[in-house]
Amino acid sequence: xxxxxxxxxxxxxxxxxxxxxLRKPDVTCSxxxxxxxxxxxxxxxxxxxAAQMDRIMALxxxxxxxxxxxxxxxxxxxxxxxxxxxxxxxxxxxxxxxxIAVQEEGARALEAxxxxxxxxxxxxxxxxxxxxxxxxxxxxxxxxxxTDGGINLHRQQIPLCSGDVxxxxxxxxxxxxxxxxxxxxxxxxxxxxxxxxxxIAGIAGWDQPALLASVGRVRWILAHxxxxxxxxxxGRGIPASAMPAxxxxxxxxxxxxxxxxxxxxxxxxxxxxxxxxxxxxxNRIFAVIAGRLYALAYLLDDLGEASEARRYQELLESxxxxxxxxxxxxxxxxxxxxxxxxxxxxxxxxxxxxxxxAHFAGDRLNHVVxxxxxxxxxxxxxxxxxxxxxxxxxxxxxxxxxxxxxxxLVAGVLTRPFSDEAFIDSADDPxxxxxxxxxxxxxxxxxxxxxxxxxxDGAPLPxxxxxxxxxSDEIVGVLEDMAAAGARTIRLSSHREGDAVALRIRGSGxxxxxxFRFYRRKFGLCGASLAISRDGxxxxxxxxxxxx
Numbered sequence: 050x051x052x053x054x055x056x057x058x059x060x061x062x063x064x065x066x067x068x069x070x071l072r073k074p075d076v077t078c079s080x081x082x083x084x085x086x087x088x089x090x091x092x093x094x095x096x097x098x099a100a101q102m103d104r105i106m107a108l109x110x111x112x113x114x115x116x117x118x119x120x121x122x123x124x125x126x127x128x129x130x131x132x133x134x135x136x137x138x139x140x141x142x143x144x145x146x147x148x149i150a151v152q153e154e155g156a157r158a159l160e161a162x163x164x165x166x167x168x169x170x171x172x173x174x175x176x177x178x179x180x181x182x183x184x185x186x187x188x189x190x191x192x193x194x195x196t197d198g199g200i201n202l203h204r205q206q207i208p209l210c211s212g213d214v215x216x217x218x219x220x221x222x223x224x225x226x227x228x229x230x231x232x233x234x235x236x237x238x239x240x241x242x243x244x245x246x247x248x249i250a251g252i253a254g255w256d257q258p259a260l261l262a263s264v265g266r267v268r269w270i271l272a273h274x275x276x277x278x279x280x281x282x283x284g285r286g287i288p289a290s291a292m293p294a295x296x297x298x299x300x301x302x303x304x305x306x307x308x309x310x311x312x313x314x315x316x317x318x319x320x321x322x323x324x325x326x327x328x329x330x331x332n333r334i335f336a337v338i339a340g341r342l343y344a345l346a347y348l349l350d351d352l353g354e355a356s357e358a359r360r361y362q363e364l365l366e367s368x369x370x371x372x373x374x375x376x377x378x379x380x381x382x383x384x385x386x387x388x389x390x391x392x393x394x395x396x397x398x399x400x401x402x403x404x405x406x407a408h409f410a411g412d413r414l415n416h417v418v419x420x421x422x423x424x425x426x427x428x429x430x431x432x433x434x435x436x437x438x439x440x441x442x443x444x445x446x447x448x449x450x451x452x453x454x455x456x457x458l459v460a461g462v463l464t465r466p467f468s469d470e471a472f473i474d475s476a477d478d479p480x481x482x483x484x485x486x487x488x489x490x491x492x493x494x495x496x497x498x499x500x501x502x503x504x505x506d507g508a509p510l511p512x513x514x515x516x517x518x519x520x521s522d523e524i525v526g527v528l529e530d531m532a533a534a535g536a537r538t539i540r541l542s543s544h545r546e547g548d549a550v551a552l553r554i555r556g557s558g559x560x561x562x563x564x565f566r567f568y569r570r571k572f573g574l575c576g577a578s579l580a581i582s583r584d585g586x587x588x589x590x591x592x593x594x595x596x597x
Contacts, residue, residue, distance in 0.1 A: 091209075122148070236270065241281070354483065424518070
């Protein structure tokens with residue numbers, strides 16, 4: 050295994066040594082690999098961090114003083130996090146006998162200073178054109194190998210002064226110019242394994258069919274070439290023996306991504322807006338769920354049900370979730386202070402969501418927490434991931450009678466989820482008794498003292514197209530917000546408004562712009578559009594009639 054920032058031999062070579070710069074995965078800077086041989090200095094990617102480049106240059110200058118020799122930079126692909134310092138560092142670009150080698154499509158993007166194809170504009174950087182000395186894998190320089198799956202693999206072999214041979218393989222998918230590079234027993238694989246990650250999939254140059262084919266190409270390389278270690282563009286080295294399982298996972302994820310959207314500035318802006326809303330709503334929802342569980346555990350313990358109390362305390366790992374959200378909040382503060390980039394905040398939100406999902410009990414809380422709250426918590430996570438991945442979620446719309454939906458909804462939130470008869474019947478069954486006891490202790494009458502009124506003016510309304518379950522859950526969320534804000538009467542009034550059916554919800558207070566934006570997104574996913582009421586009070590939802 051490679052040790053960070055130490056010289057160590059490269060197996061299978063005539064004395065080459067490698068000095069790796071290994072980083073935690075970060076979209077703004079890649080790993081870099083500096084290699085010395087008696088005949089040349091090789092550098093695989095520079096990364097984008099100025100401090101990392103300073104250390105690279107200090108080592109290169111020492112090596113050149115020891116023995117002047119050519120310096121060859123090879124890029125695994127043209128994304129700025131892998132090559133930004135090559136475009137910016139004047140010391141590096143003025144090195145004598147410097148050769149920069151990039152696959153031909155990436156070379157053209159770098160020579161043109163293409164901010165879109167290098168994703169510099171996505172990160173928010175200005176990129177300078179970079180002259181490329183050697184366009185790799187051109188038709189005249191490559192050989193074509195046929196893999197076991199019948200997929201063509203282009204390879205170019207570059208003899209080195211040291212007597213070793215560099216093998217460069219075209220493995221597009223993450224980008225059109227992505228390559229793997231082999232020296233001795235080490236295979237440098239760039240961002241291959243990150244290609245399906247949220248916020249990475251769909252980025253400039255991403256190509257699902259090419260990625261699936263390249264999974265097969267890399268399988269062939271591992272089976273037919275001497276590789277003991279794979280060196281990724283981000284993170285630590287991976288033993289070749291571990292790669293088949295990782296490639297299986299990559300292939301499975303890629304196969305599901307035929308409909309993924311392009312991750313560009315527009316989607317980044319949408320994801321950023323969603324991430325900010327996510328933080329606010331996640332803190333609110335998970336605080337409510339955790340509060341319910343803590344209160345329940347306290348009451349059970351007070352009743353002598355200590356083991357049952359512990360079970361509910363452990364059901365939701367709320368301390369962990371609180372920690373993830375606090376970490377996200379600190380990261381947001383750093384972003385607001387100008388210390389982080391937009392794309393970093395979005396990818397941090399992805400990381401937090403994935404961690405919360407791993408600790409969220411979900412269905413196991415059904416008999417403790419209101420179903421609509423659990424549905425909203427689950428959708429909070431999945432909706433954000435759909436935004437990141439660019440999936441256009443198809444709402445499951447069907448015709449529904451709006452007044453009936455509202456009556457059922459109000460009846461549901463005002464009905465206790467237990468009965469005295471069931472409690473009496475459970476007396477002889479300890480497990481059933483505990484379940485009934487828990488249902489009563491966990492019940493929180495959110496609308497106690499609140500009049501929920503469904504106004505019906507008698508005028509018939511056409512059926513409307515909505516995702517009924519989701520629509521109802523979001524309406525309950527609005528009612529909860531209004532009740533928490535002190536509303537003692539909440540009115541739900543429906544009527545025709547032009548070609549639409551309108552639902553006005555009046556409670557107390559006005560919505561902040563951020564809250565309005567949040568509701569607009571949520572209701573948009575269940576068939577309703579949110580409008581600003583003429584008097585600015587409450588919410589106005591417009592729904593499409595089923596017959597139009």
